[in-house]
Amino acid sequence: MDSGAPSPQELPQRLWPGPSGSAAEEKHLLSSLAAAHTLARIIRPCYGPHGLQKLLVTAKGETVFTGYATAILGALDLEHPAARLLRDAALSQAQHSGDGVAFVVLLAEALLAQAERLLQAGLPRAQLREAYAAATAETLALLPLLAVRSLGPLEDPFWALHSVMNTHTLSHAEYLTKLVAQACWSAKELDGTFRPEQVGVCVVQGGQLEDSCLLPGLAVRGTPRGQVTMVQRGARVALFDCAFGPACPKAPSKARLSSPTDLLRFRTGSDILIERQVAQLAAAGVNVAVVRGDIEEKSLSQADKYGIMVIEVKSLRELVFLSEVLGTPLMPHLVAPQEPGKCQQVYPQELGEGLAVVFQWEPAGTPALTLVLRGATKEGLRGAEQAVYHGIDAFSQLCQDPRLLPGAGAAEMALAKLLADKGSALEGPTGPALLAFAQALRSLPAALAENAGLAVSAGMADMTASHQAGHCLAGVGPEGVINVAQEGVWDALATKARGLRTAAEVVLQLATVDEIVLAKDSPARQQDSDPHPRRAKDRASPVGRNK
Template sequence: MQQPMYVLSEDSTRTRGRAAQDSNVAAGKAVAEAVRTTLGPRGMDKMLVDSTGDVVITNDGATILQEMDIDHPAAQMIVEVAESQEDVVGDGTTTAAVLVGELLARAEDLIDDDVHPTVIVEGYAEAARLANEAIDELLVDDDLDADLLAAVAESSMTGKGTGDVAARDLAALVVEAVERVVDEADGEATVDRDRIHVHPRTGAASSATELVEGVIVDEEPAHDGMPRSVDDATVAILDTKLEVRQGDVDAEYSITSVEGLNAAIEAEDAELRGYAETLAAAGVDVLFCRKSIDDRVAGFLADAGIVAFESVSSADASDVADVTGAKRLGTLDDIEADDLGHVESIDVETYGDDDLAFVRGGDASRAVTLLVRGSTDHVVDELERAMHDAVDVVVAALDAGGVVPGAGATEIAIASHVRGASAGVEGRKQLAIEAFADAVDALPRTLAENTGADPIDTLVDLRSRHDREGIAGVIAEGRSARVGDPLAAGIVDPAAVKREAIDSATEAATMLLRIDDVIAAE
């Protein structure tokens, strides 16, 4: 039989068969190990320093993997799993990454025992289906009231630089923010996540974090003479410059007299003053301009009692438009009342050396902002990530199917259910299903290890209590942990986070296991 011929460039390298599988598995396990110690409420942080010296301190799995300089294509797939988990449900990124590594490690053992990768893939797919069955059986039947949602938010934030007391207080703010934007339609609650903003600001402790009804624009007035507070304000949003118009054709003007110079200056002033007069005549109290504003225009606006903000980002302009109902205008010509928005108040407040514009209330739509405070840039950055995750998991709990016990209890239940069902599967696929259960068991074992408890003894206790009482989790206490009821301890997670972690980790692991040939162009 004629052997196939491959035509590759001289700079290409090829890895085939078991060597390719070993390389991919090793890469996956290495990425999982990099984030394993961050898992859980007592997880440790990572300090990431890039080539320019910028430092990021975090235990957020998605952030760690994004900041790492990863070249191996298999490892990059695990980074994509974490990013997908973050985008879809906002939390569980470390869980997903660790689970991929464990699935690959168990598969490696099966391959050593001559189990074909295709059989492992089929077994993992069946095990993932069984895992989702277990998650459905664990759903908490209680209504998702404020207390239960606060427990979801607190579980997400605990261990992410917030401290236990701060996490409890911040969780209450998160729930309040979500409740402000809940729409009740046809008996179902829906949440527009885009109406919840998180704005970080250094200079105070996390206890100073507050909820603002409206949005915050990180800009100061274009002129010192402008008002710093306006009530019942009419708002305009402009996407063009307020400067002297420039012609499309290069031209030079010859001025030969003082009178001609004065006339030119007066013409410019008249044009610039006209901008302010047009806005004032339209009843505008506050202007948000995407582009620059000439200093003279700013002065004329100040004389007219109009507050103007220049060089506003497109995102901020869209947020202001959303909360006020104003349209983004490309010109000041023919401004109509429908083009303008209205807001209860706009206040410019000083935080440290910076001014922030608070746009509160609005008659066109609703939006809220969590003003997150922290003592240093590193602290406030981590708190911002924690608050984003907390908002996402509360929204996921409301929109995507309720909550399940946390603290590893769901993983123990999944492993037990999968392992029990494997007995009814014939052939070598049973080994893969059992390996999947062992991989899931690694998550509560890691939780225990990160709290300082003995991982093997804790896992044995978890299985025993689960068999007796149907629920068992790792409850962190001080520098150690105990096995108990996570629901009684108020530790719950969105079911959507568990489902996404199982599904995305299984898909990534099976895709890598099916690769037996790697061709790389160097």
């Protein structure tokens, strides 16, 4: 055994207050750390309610004004495999929880930076992975101890959703939060369960955000086509993600006519197919067809003949949403579903400068509500729509787990104190790993303070002193340290726990990578000009002839 290698008991002394200047200038031992630093540097200014926004130019050339980490990460074209792994993990957090994307990126970057320090202090990679896994389990076990409030089953969820929706891109956050809370509360089942698809969101440009409202039923952006513009009672809906007509309307065909009678009776095969398909829809009881695709004029005239209302929509997301609410599948061909969706009536309604189609049920059995968002600009509507989806996802999480953590960085600081106290008393690699997790968690309130325009060192010193004194509700505010309970800033425990677990899993994967090897495609082999390879093989070699 190398006598110069530090023992695990010496690691805390080697690590804190930090490595020497020469060690900091050495090449990164973790090949993924530089990529994580770059990704975090992009996301960090957008973190928190006082974060900044970015002008994002997408791959299609569109300019998007946004401060949401989900939109930024989704538009980035990344080449580094570690950056792609971290990006995909953060986006999975958005898919499952709807929030916490920036939290995952920043925490993973901070944990990787602390892992680098442990490696520089001499901790082997195998022991680092074991210590980080133990620290992750300890962190997740301590997190529920910090839950200080819960959303009651009969309680108005406004106060729990306000801090989630009060983002730096949203104006009139209080009014919009009231609408989301009312919609979620009305759509909740009697047994307390809640499905996010029960609350629809329809974005209509024009007006102001305070003109937003709730509509009974489900409203989608669409245009009625043909003569039938509404169904007042007994609507039976079929959804088609295909053209309303023949699959290949311009396919070449050849007709054989042998007599003048054949010419008089001649009709193309596509006309016969269209009439047969629309007749089958009418025979199945379908009187509303929602189509995402081209609508042929001949098919539309047949639909008018059978009294079928045809609605043209552009958004696949709204079509999928309709499928979930109505309980009928998306049909890839013009064939009637086995069980069409049912509602009371379907009618168009003008909303601002746009037109929407409303699917309405009986008042006692309305399975969905629609929050109609109004706004003057696309950027403002995009931010409001994202905030609404955050609120709906947060309510869904709270219906499953109603526990709440103190927000504004208070939970991270309190958790860091618990981990630091426990890590200082432990021997072996687990102690430094707990201290590393504590340091990484403290970087998140520091980012909030920096984005709020505060002096980071002074603000962190005040927060540390408050938590050392036992004030676990001390968080970062716009002017300094605040009491998060008095300000009403809360985080969902389930979302925070999932974000911690996701960030730790990414770090455990990247901590054991010592080198990134890029395997490129080899150039195509040159083909022999002779079409008969056996004959070419049997030929005498020109080198042999020269011998």
